Amino acid sequence: MAASVSPRAAIGGIVLLAVAGALGGWWLSASDDGDLRPRTSRTEDRDGRPNVLFIVWDTTRADRMSLYGNARPTTPRIDAYAKDAVVYERAYSPDMWTMPSHAAMFTGLPTASHGVNTDWRWLDAHYTTLPELFSAAGWDTYGFTANQFASPQNNIFQGMDEFDTAWQGPAGKASKQATREKLVPRDASTEISPAWVPDRSEPNLIWERGLAKDAAPVAHEGVIRFIERRPDPEKPWFAFINMMEAHWPRVPTMKARKQVLDPATLEKGLVTDATLWTALSYNLGRHEYTPEEIAAQVGVYDAALVDLDDAT
Numbered sequence: 315m316a317a318s319v320s321p322r323a324a325i326g327g328i329v330l331l332a333v334a335g336a337l338g339g340w341w342l343s344a345s346d347d348g349d350l351r352p353r354t355s356r357t358e359d360r361d362g363r364p365n366v367l368f369i370v371w372d373t374t375r376a377d378r379m380s381l382y383g384n385a386r387p388t389t390p391r392i393d394a395y396a397k398d399a400v401v402y403e404r405a406y407s408p409d410m411w412t413m414p415s416h417a418a419m420f421t422g423l424p425t426a427s428h429g430v431n432t433d434w435r436w437l438d439a440h441y442t443t444l445p446e447l448f449s450a451a452g453w454d455t456y457g458f459t460a461n462q463f464a465s466p467q468n469n470i471f472q473g474m475d476e477f478d479t480a481w482q483g484p485a486g487k488a489s490k491q492a493t494r495e496k497l498v499p500r501d502a503s504t505e506i507s508p509a510w511v512p513d514r515s516e517p518n519l520i521w522e523r524g525l526a527k528d529a530a531p532v533a534h535e536g537v538i539r540f541i542e543r544r545p546d547p548e549k550p551w552f553a554f555i556n557m558m559e560a561h562w563p564r565v566p567t568m569k570a571r572k573q574v575l576d577p578a579t580l581e582k583g584l585v586t587d588a589t590l591w592t593a594l595s596y597n598l599g600r601h602e603y604t605p606e607e608i609a610a611q612v613g614v615y616d617a618a619l620v621d622l623d624d625a626t
Contacts, residue, residue, distance in 0.1 A: 363550040366448070367537075370419075370554075371622055372412070372461055373561040376405070378616055386574040388619040391626065412463035416556075417470050420444045430468065437469040446473030448552040456540040456551065458533040460489065460526070460558035471554070478536045480529035480558075485536060489529035496528055496567045496621070503588045503614065504563030510589070527558040528565065530625035559622045562590065566617035573620050575613045582610035583617075 376382045379389045381396055382403075408418035409425050417423075417430035420443045430437050437443070445455045457471050460480035464470060471477060480489040493506070502509035506525050533555045541551060559566070571580045586607045595601035603611070 363452070365550050366453070366552045368444075368552070368554040369626065370416075370464075370556045371560060371619075371626075372464075372556055372558045374619065374622070375615075378612075378619055384616065386616050388574060388616050389623040391623045412461055413468060413470070416464040417468075420470050430470070435463075435468050437472065439469065439472065443471065443473050445471060445475075445552065445554075449473050449475065452549060454540075454544050454546075454549050454551045455553070456537065457554040458485070458529075458536045459554075459556040460529040460533070461556045461561070464556050474554075476540055478533075480532065481526045485529070485532055486526055488532045488535075489526040492531050493525050493528040493565065496565055498565070498568050498571075498584065501565065501584045503584060503586055504565060505589050506563050506565060509584075527561060527563075528621070530557050530559060530622065533557060534625065557622060557625070559625070560615065560618045562588070562593070564588070564614050564618045566614060566621050570617040570620035570624070571614070574616050579610055579613045582606055583614040586610045586614075588614065 378384050379392065380387050381389050381393050381401070387393075407415050409415040409431075413435055414425040414428070414430045417428045417437050418425060421428050421437070421441050423441070425431055428437060428441060445457070448455050455473065455475045457466075457474045457477040458479070459465050459471075459477075462479075462481065465479055466472075466474070466477050478485040480486060497506070497508050499508050501507040502511070504510060537553050537555065540553065544551065571583065575583070586603070588611055592601055596603055
């Protein structure tokens with residue numbers, strides 16, 4: 315998956331597998347002296363086997379992360395963590411969209427081999443997945459996803475002991491609340507923005523799915539809850555998380571916007587139509603964005619990465 319590696323240091327007791335359109339990370343907390351360390355104190359079981367945390371920042375571009383050269387400080391926490399980690403400088407996605415790429419990551423097989431794609435949205439049970447390998451080796455396993463194309467419904471995560479989704483059950487209710495708390499009242503840019511006034515009929519599905527997608531805080535609590543309630547705390551654990559904050563519809567917090575955007579770009583981002591219908595029309599040459607509107611949407615995207623970085 316990577317052609318070039320920049321080895322900076324060993325990760326240590328927690329093995330982190332962090333990918334997406336680019337890279338993910340581990341939740342960090344800073345002490346008074348600036349030291350960064352995992353919030354959970356135990357990183358290995360009594361036999362020295364590491365815990366493994368696998369995070370996907372869904373739809374994240376490497377070139378918009380400050381770790382990979384973005385002039386805006388979009389990922390300062392990941393940047394700090396990377397100083398003592400292994401950083402992949404050339405990583406390639408195994409496929410162009412969620413389902414086949416996740417199937418590849420969880421089986422180690424290319425799309426042509428595992429067969430999951432647009433016309434076959436199911437991982438056949440005879441394939442061995444990462445959770446199954448960890449379970450067989452004695453790890454407890456947990457998954458959380460905010461992406462409905464990467465869920466137990468398509469069997470990609472077969473073998474997980476526990477799994478939560480951002481749109482169902484208690485996690486679904488909490489995820490919607492977490493997204494609502496981020497919304498900027500005068501934002502009119504997306505289908506879930508408070509000030510958006512539709513000029514055409516939009517399917518309710520956009521609202522229902524979109525309103526639950528910014529679930530990073532809920533994923534965080536899910537992992538902690540899983541770790542703390544395991545029957546045998548001496549066993550190592552494997553956890554997977556998919557975060558969707560960078561995916562459309564993007565609704566970064568005002569705090570994140572102010573952190574990386576100048577006032578003019580911030581204001582433009584609140585009123586530029588970034589709804590799915592308009593974006594698709596732009597892709598098909600049926601709508602034009604001004605340079606200022608394009609810059610504003612890039613700015614909103616960068617602010618979404620700030621929120622991801624803060625939550626990770």
